[in-house]
Amino acid sequence: MSASPDDQELQRLRLEADALRAELDETNQGVLALYAELDEQAEQLREVSELKSRFLSYMSHEFRTPLGSILSMTRLLEDGMDGPLTEEQRRQVRFISASTSELREMVDDLLDLAKIEAGRITISPAWFDLMDLFSALRGMFRPLVEGNQVDLVFEDPPVMPLLYTDDKKLAQILRNFISNALKFTPNGQVVVSTRLEGENAVRFSVRDTGIGIPAELQSTLFEDFVQVDTPLQKRLRGTGLGLSLCKRFAELLGGHVGVESDVGKGSDFYVVLPLTLATEATEATHAQP
Secondary structure: OOOOHHHHHHHHHHHHHHHHHHHHHHHHHHHHHHHHHHHHHHHHHHHHHHHHHHHHHHHHHHHHHHHHHHHHHHHHHHOOOOOOOOHHHHHHHHHHHHHHHHHHHHHHHHHHHHHHHOOOOOOOOEEEOHHHHHHHHHHHHHHHHOOOOEEEEEOOOOOOOOEEEOHHHHHHHHHHHHHHHHHOOOOEEEEEEEEEEOOOEEEEEEEEOOOOOOHHHHOOOOOOOOOOOOHHHHOOOOOOOHHHHHHHHHHHOOOEEEEEEEOOOEEEEEEEEEOEOHHHHHHHHHHOO
């Protein structure tokens, strides 16, 4: 006896359901295999990243010791510990000292990058006055601006409460901004200033009258190993990590960095930070002097 039309339709639906289940099973197996492959690749990338961070850290530590020795020797020579130097010898010793300091700054940048990527960077917040920070920065850069064609001006900060953040990380951000501004300002002025940003934040600004930065390059300035391609840049050495580290430090301190620039007119690099480091706000309230 032949099957009824209803039985035939039911049989057809069952066959279609079986085919669909088989197709779903095959798809699931493919998805599982893809997840396994992605997990394997992610683990490989993690291992490569860890190896890179360990290499940068090891290399940086190994370089710091001989560089420190070279700087110590050049200071002894400049101080005349082994007898007076001729003017030409003094010029050569200063050149060695300046080149060694530049190389040590590059090594420090690589070491900081390795620490951040390895999650070993530490934040040490404390209460401090902006006047103390500006005084320290002014003294640090005074030898670099004496006798050149660029004026470094620190504007008196407005009246504001004490800051609770990592002043050393903030100083490192501002040192980088100021150093870059001096490098890319053949003549003119570099102005360091600060102001309140809303009720709970402060903005630090380093403005210069230098060469400026094209608009199409500004969005990549704070990425790793990025340098502006200009004739002036070709005469200067660096890792291209300074601004990237500034961005990472600012984010660790709960803030952000930015830049405003016009070619031929100058640039304004800034960092905005909370007055009180957010993660320590409760504890800081009780510890405020």
